[in-house]
Every structure is written in C-alpha cells, then in structure tokens.
Amino acid sequence: MAFDECTEHPAEHGHTRDSMEMTLRWARRCKEYFEAHKHDVPWYSPDLPDQALFGIVQGGMYADLRRESAERTVEAGFPGYAIGGLSVGEPREKTREMIAAALEVLPKDKPRYVMGVGYPEEIIQYAAMGVDMMDCVLPTRAARHGLLFTSEGRLNIKNTRFAQDQGPPDAACKCKVCARYTRAYLRHLFVSSEPLAGILNTMHNLAFYLDTMRAVRHAISLGDLSGILAGSVSTSA
Numbered sequence: 001m002a003f004d005e006c007t008e009h010p011a012e013h014g015h016t017r018d019s020m021e022m023t024l025r026w027a028r029r030c031k032e033y034f035e036a037h038k039h040d041v042p043w044y045s046p047d048l049p050d051q052a053l054f055g056i057v058q059g060g061m062y063a064d065l066r067r068e069s070a071e072r073t074v075e076a077g078f079p080g081y082a083i084g085g086l087s088v089g090e091p092r093e094k095t096r097e098m099i100a101a102a103l104e105v106l107p108k109d110k111p112r113y114v115m116g117v118g119y120p121e122e123i124i125q126y127a128a129m130g131v132d133m134m135d136c137v138l139p140t141r142a143a144r145h146g147l148l149f150t151s152e153g154r155l156n157i158k159n160t161r162f163a164q165d166q167g168p169p170d171a172a173c174k175c176k177v178c179a180r181y182t183r184a185y186l187r188h189l190f191v192s193s194e195p196l197a198g199i200l201n202t203m204h205n206l207a208f209y210l211d212t213m214r215a216v217r218h219a220i221s222l223g224d225l226s227g228i229l230a231g232s233v234s235t236s237a
C-alpha cells in the first residue's frame with residue numbers, strides 16, 4: 001500500500017482537500033521509489049511476480065473529493081486501488097455513498113479494495129457494488145469480546161441464556177469449533193477469562209467470514225447476487 005493520510009472525521013472540505021493532496025503527492029513518491037527499488041529485496045527472483053503497490057483513494061466524506069482522488073490516483077497508475085479513510089465513525093449510509101463515488105471512477109479490470117470493513121452483511125453489499133477485497137479487525141476483535149457472527153445473526157456468548165445451551169455456536173457452520181464445542185462450553189471459557197475463549201471464538205468468526213466470501217464468489221460465478229443479498233442476516237448493532 002502506498003503511504004496515505006487517513007483524514008479524521010469530521011473534517012472540513014478545505015482540510016480534507018489538503019489532506020487528499022498530500023496523499024496524492026505521497027502516492028506518486030511511493031510509486032517512484034517502489035519502481036526503482038522493488039527488486040532490492042532478499043526474496044527477489046525473476047521467476048516470481050513483483051509485489052503489487054496499490055494507490056489509496058482518500059477524500060473524507062465528500063463525494064466530489066472521492067471522485068477527484070480516484071481520478072488522480074488512477075492517473076498515477078497502480079496495479080490495484082484501495083479506498084481508505086472509511087469506518088472512522090461516519091454513518092453506514094455515508095460509507096456506502098463514498099465507496100460508490102470512488103467505484104464510479106476506479107477501473108473495473110483492476111482489484112478494488114475497501115480498507116477496514118466490515119460486518120458480514122456489509123461485505124456482501126460492498127462485493128455486490130463491485131468491491132473485490134476487504135480487510136478488517138472486526139471478526140477477531142469481536143471474538144475476543146465474546147461476539148460470534150452466525151447464520152442466525154450476532155450472538156453474545158457471555159449471555160446467561162447460553163449457560164446450559166448444548167448446541168453448537170452455529171448449527172449451519174462446518175468449522176472445527178462448531179463441530180466440537182457447545183455454546184455452554186464457550187460461555188464457560190469466556191466468563192472464566194480463559195484465553196482459549198478468544199482463540200475458539202476467533203476460529204469460528206474467521207470461518208464464518210470465509211464462508212461468507214465463498215458464498216459471494218459462488219453467487220458471482222452464477223451471475224446473480226440477489227439471493228445472497230436478500231439472505232444476509234443483519235449482524236450490526
């Protein structure tokens with residue numbers, strides 16, 4: 001990833017523009033340095049593809065700046081493009097609006113990556129909009145706080161109602177945790193502050209996210225995302 005400034009939120013238009021201009025200057029400098037030095041790494045081999053340096057679209061919560069940032073980052077020329085500076089406290093509708101503004105400009109034949117999102121139903125929506133890649137701390141951080149993402153929605157494992165629950169965390173999940181452990185056991189680990197609680201919750205949440213993306217890829221291969229969009233369970237607060 002090229003060096004960028006994640007503009008704080010909220011921020012005035014003028015300040016956001018200045019911040020975006022700095023990110024654009026950095027993008028060009030990063031690219032120049034990267035092109036000159038990309039083979040100066042111990043693992044360099046002519047048989048391996050070069051690493052791909054992505055440019056990052058900024059522009060805060062202003063659609064005009066998002067479009068301009070995307071246009072000028074594309075002018076600089078990168079093998080892939082990221083949309084950064086989102087999920088910084090803005091409403092979800094605004095996040096979607098900013099992603100849409102950048103996607104209008106970013107080329108469809110290059111990977112398009114939204115940084116730092118999201119809940120399972122959001123990653124389905126963004127994929128349907130044309131986003132190829134996403135990354136987020138949410139599945140692991142939520143796991144450490146006892147939050148499980150399941151096919152039935154969000155589940156807080158510390159809840160007393162799971163104390164005697166002998167069912168798996170998610171009956172529809174094929175992960176190792178769901179195959180072996182009960183909700184009651186995961187709750188016991190969590191309320192006992194056992195580090196294993198965070199590990200097992202994380203394994204399940206990552207499996208759920210991977211299953212979600214597998215389902216998205218399958219729907220894309222069938223050319224129809226309407227079913228998966230309609231079936232996505234809201235897991236946000």
Ligand SMILES: [Zn+2]
Nearest residue numbers: 173175178204
């Ligand atoms: Zn599972």
